[in-house]
Amino acid sequence: xxxxxxxxxxxxxxxxxxxxxxxxxxxxxxxxxxxxxxxxxxxxxxxxxxxxxxxxxxxxxxxxxxxxxxxxxxxxxxxxxxxxxxxxxxxxxxxxxxxxxxxxxxxxxxxxxxxxxxxxxxxxxxxxxxxxxxxxxxxxxxxxxxxxxxxxxxxxxxxxxxxxxxxxxxxxxxxxxxxxxxxxxxxxxxxxxxxxxxxxxxxxxxxxxxxxxxxxxxxxxxxxxxxxxxxxxxxxxxxxxxxxxxxxxxxxxxxxxxxxxxxxxxxxxxxxxxxxxxxxxxxxxxxxxxxxx
Amino acid sequence: xxxxxxxxxxxxxxxxxxxxxxxxxxxxxxxxxxxxxxxxxxxxxxxxxxxxxxxxxxxxxxxxxxxxxxxxxxxxxxxxxxxxxxxxxxxxxxxxxxxxxxxxxxxxxxxxxxxxxxxxxxxxxxxxxxxxxxxxxxxxxxxxxxxxxxxxxxxxxxxxxxxxxxxxxxxxxxxxxxxxxxxxxxxxxxxxxxxxxxxxxxxxxxxxxxxxxxxxxxxxxxxxxxxxx
Numbered sequence: 001x002x003x004x005x006x007x008x009x010x011x012x013x014x015x016x017x018x019x020x021x022x023x024x025x026x027x028x029x030x031x032x033x034x035x036x037x038x039x040x041x042x043x044x045x046x047x048x049x050x051x052x053x054x055x056x057x058x059x060x061x062x063x064x065x066x067x068x069x070x071x072x073x074x075x076x077x078x079x080x081x082x083x084x085x086x087x088x089x090x091x092x093x094x095x096x097x098x099x100x101x102x103x104x105x106x107x108x109x110x111x112x113x114x115x116x117x118x119x120x121x122x123x124x125x126x127x128x129x130x131x132x133x134x135x136x137x138x139x140x141x142x143x144x145x146x147x148x149x150x151x152x153x154x155x156x157x158x159x160x161x162x163x164x165x166x167x168x169x170x171x172x173x174x175x176x177x178x179x180x181x182x183x184x185x186x187x188x189x190x191x192x193x194x195x196x197x198x199x200x201x202x203x204x205x206x207x208x209x210x211x212x213x214x215x216x217x218x219x220x221x222x223x224x225x226x227x228x229x230x231x232x233x234x235x236x237x238x239x240x241x242x243x244x245x246x247x248x249x250x251x252x253x254x255x256x257x258x259x260x261x262x263x264x265x266x267x268x269x270x271x272x273x274x275x276x277x278x279x280x281x282x283x284x285x286x287x288x289x290x291x292x293x
Numbered sequence: 294x295x296x297x298x299x300x301x302x303x304x305x306x307x308x309x310x311x312x313x314x315x316x317x318x319x320x321x322x323x324x325x326x327x328x329x330x331x332x333x334x335x336x337x338x339x340x341x342x343x344x345x346x347x348x349x350x351x352x353x354x355x356x357x358x359x360x361x362x363x364x365x366x367x368x369x370x371x372x373x374x375x376x377x378x379x380x381x382x383x384x385x386x387x388x389x390x391x392x393x394x395x396x397x398x399x400x401x402x403x404x405x406x407x408x409x410x411x412x413x414x415x416x417x418x419x420x421x422x423x424x425x426x427x428x429x430x431x432x433x434x435x436x437x438x439x440x441x442x443x444x445x446x447x448x449x450x451x452x453x454x455x456x457x458x459x460x461x462x463x464x465x466x467x468x469x470x471x472x473x474x475x476x477x478x479x480x481x482x483x484x485x486x487x488x489x490x491x492x493x494x495x496x497x498x499x500x501x502x503x504x505x506x507x508x509x510x511x512x513x514x515x516x517x518x519x520x521x522x
Binding site: 005208 | 343345366369370371372373374377383385387396397399400401402403404405444448
């Protein structure tokens, strides 16, 4: 393809932008508002997900060991548990460490002396790779010889996992619905700008322009609308999120809000990519209707 | 043969038969009038040449191309070979006379240098080289049609098709347009003009194909508009 072809396309796109200033600006406004909605919902969804993950990671399986076990038995048992599928990490807590922890928590270093002997048992603290692994891993550990008791607060944990799963399904559904609505709104807005130039498209067809040649300036225009619109959406959503982070730091110390540094950069890149692709697709689809001459 | 229609029929979705078994052959460099009352099928016939309409039956060959079986991606190249002049000019209102003509070349992805060479040449040929910067709205109907004509010929097409080119023009301008078309035919282009301007057809004594209700009813060398004329 010749360079001049692209020059014509850029010139036409710029000319059309100038000639249809009002509809171009309204297209950009529509893109930025709909992408802003999407972006804000996306950060809420990401935060919900991160909260769910934090909660899930706190789930731990505790396995108390037979006090009669020797050190080498404990080492063998530990290796065995680590080899179970779905086990992420294992921490051995000896009876002495358990007592120290308890004493720490009670704030009374003399606890041991009062009791005389240590009534606590040594234990493994096991973390699963995924929430779904918790129950089977606990089951498997229970069946080992030398393990006396296994606990992971199954009722509470099952409830927690049900809630986090529902939360994720809900937010994913909403994000998809919102994304579809965004595509619809953007392609409709671009269709208006294409409709304003349908006569020109017909004439181009009749003088022998190829479909690709006709499409090119419209697609460029659509990409431009998408990029500018998404830039505005990214700037606004970053501003809003940073403000919210500041507010949360002061007023909601117990909430773990996802920090802005990598999130907002990724959000901006996603919005820019989404804007460009939606703009290009929206234009290409809208032009196609008028190419059948 | 530059244009060949064999058994061409066109039935529109509303069951109107615009063409019925049309057989015509037009040689390279010929000048042909298609005449007939409104609704006779002149426009449909002309539109079939550059495939704005596709016939329901029959075959059409234009400059060696089988128009009826052309792939959609090949249609633009057929249209570059057929210059079309419309009754309503079809100029772009926001482009100047020069840009309207240059536009047709740009659509064929011609280089800037080629455009700068050819556009002034065709504008001079149609007598419009003084009004290159005018917008269509600043031009008279006759002037607009000359620009449209310049646009139709800027690609040096083998075939020039005009659908009622003088329909919106006064007699002087009509004659001017027809004279340019005759000149182009003398230069080797095949020219097909659909019209119902009796006095022009009768004066020129060119080949006349008369149509009525979708059928070719008469095809005469050096013909006239109608027997009654």
